[in-house]
Amino acid sequence: MDESVQIDEHDANELRAGEMLREARKAEGLDIAQVAAETRIPQRHLVAIESSDYGKLPSRTYAVGFSRSYARLLGLDETVVLARLREELAEGAGEGQQRHDKFEPGDPARVPSRGLVWFSMLAAVLLIAGAFTFYRTYFSPAITPPPLTADAVAPAGPVAQQPTGAATAQPVANGPVVFTSLMDGTWVKFYDGDGKRLYEAQMAKGQSYTIPTDAKDPKVWTGRPYALEITVGGQQVPKLSEDDVVVKDISVTPQALLAREQAAPDTQAAATAPNIPQSAQGAN
Missing domain, CATH: 1.10.260.40 (lambda repressor-like DNA-binding domains)
Known part of the structure; x- marks a missing residue:
């Protein structure tokens, strides 16, 4: 289309x-x-x-x-x-x-979503609360923080360092793929490589669907990729998109989803890798 x-x-x-x-x-x-x-x-x-x-x-x-x-x-x-x-x-x-109404909207689907309205209201409340705190701190001399007690003073001596390099749980490459809706009315359709429909519904908030392990090249079609949480082998992986766009014919095999997760860190590492002159490399 x-x-x-x-x-x-x-x-x-x-x-x-x-x-x-x-x-x-x-x-x-x-x-x-x-x-x-x-x-x-x-x-x-x-x-x-x-x-x-x-x-x-x-x-x-x-x-x-x-x-x-x-x-x-x-x-x-x-x-x-x-x-x-x-x-x-x-x-x-x-x-x-x-x-008499001459105005014609270009696309009614582009009106602000309910989530955006609630987010704006929350931001306004936080802004007002921050301004009130600033006023109390800098313009009210009678209001001072309580004095420090012996228990509140940090003990002298070296600070214990947290262990680094600890192993973190990684998604299992052949683990089950589960999609969970984060909001009501999330329309989604899953189908295999031959176009056979596996599952289609308007999912309610918290409703989940597990991709059959024997499905041949399963794919997804949805207009709310940001509203679908994805796990592979019980571990969460990035969403198909954080934007309000329609995605179609996206492979949802464990391998494809893990490849999408690994692409972002690899790209960032390449962009931040130090540029070592060839003369310095030869010296090593």
């Missing part, structure tokens, strides 16, 4: 915008739940768009914005879809919409 799909001119004249999207979705083998997970558009709004019942949408703005995101996901030519949609709205198909 990376390349734009051209719509036949005859079909564009005969089909409504919602019908174009519905037929393209069925051709891709997707259901409404999958599209909702990928675009973050409520299923009831997708159903309203496919049935050309635009009166069930909040406004004309949402009809255009949601249809654009839907077309992009399916790889359709969004200019054709939106042109047909605007014709329908002008003809009265979207009766009851707020026609």
Whole structure:
């Protein structure tokens, strides 16, 4: 679905915008739940768009914005879809919409997520708490720290050094691969190298799935890679991505996941290795 799909001119004249999207979705083998997970558009709004019942949408703005995101996901030519949609709205198909609203969002899926809103609120609280602490420390002379006691004074003598080079647990190369959802509504699909579906669901928070050990070249497809915790042989490995992107056809064998984990340290070590002149190497 990376390349734009051209719509036949005859079909564009005969089909409504919602019908174009519905037929393209069925051709891709997707259901409404999958599209909702990928675009973050409520299923009831997708159903309203496919049935050309635009009166069930909040406004004309949402009809255009949601249809654009839907077309992009399916790889359709969004200019054709939106042109047909605007014709329908002008003809009265979207009766009851707020026609005075001229703003059309480029992509409703890009609105800030709930997690980002909570993070911003937490940051604001921490900032206020830090400012209050600064004021009490530097502008309130009556408030002083308690005097040190004999028990609070650090004992004299050398400080014991922590042992270095201790062995740390490493993931087992042939251990089981387990994916655990860190939030509700995480859509994910696992399939083997032949395209056979192994597991597909909208996982709840804390729900896990173990890749079958006999699966042939298992792969994953999800729109929330940052919401999936991965372990190999009981040991945690890096996520597929920390960004809000769609990942598809990513190998999830133990070897592939461990190779992704080892790539980052090796790259960092090469970047920070000292540059030893060749004359000095010859002296050794």
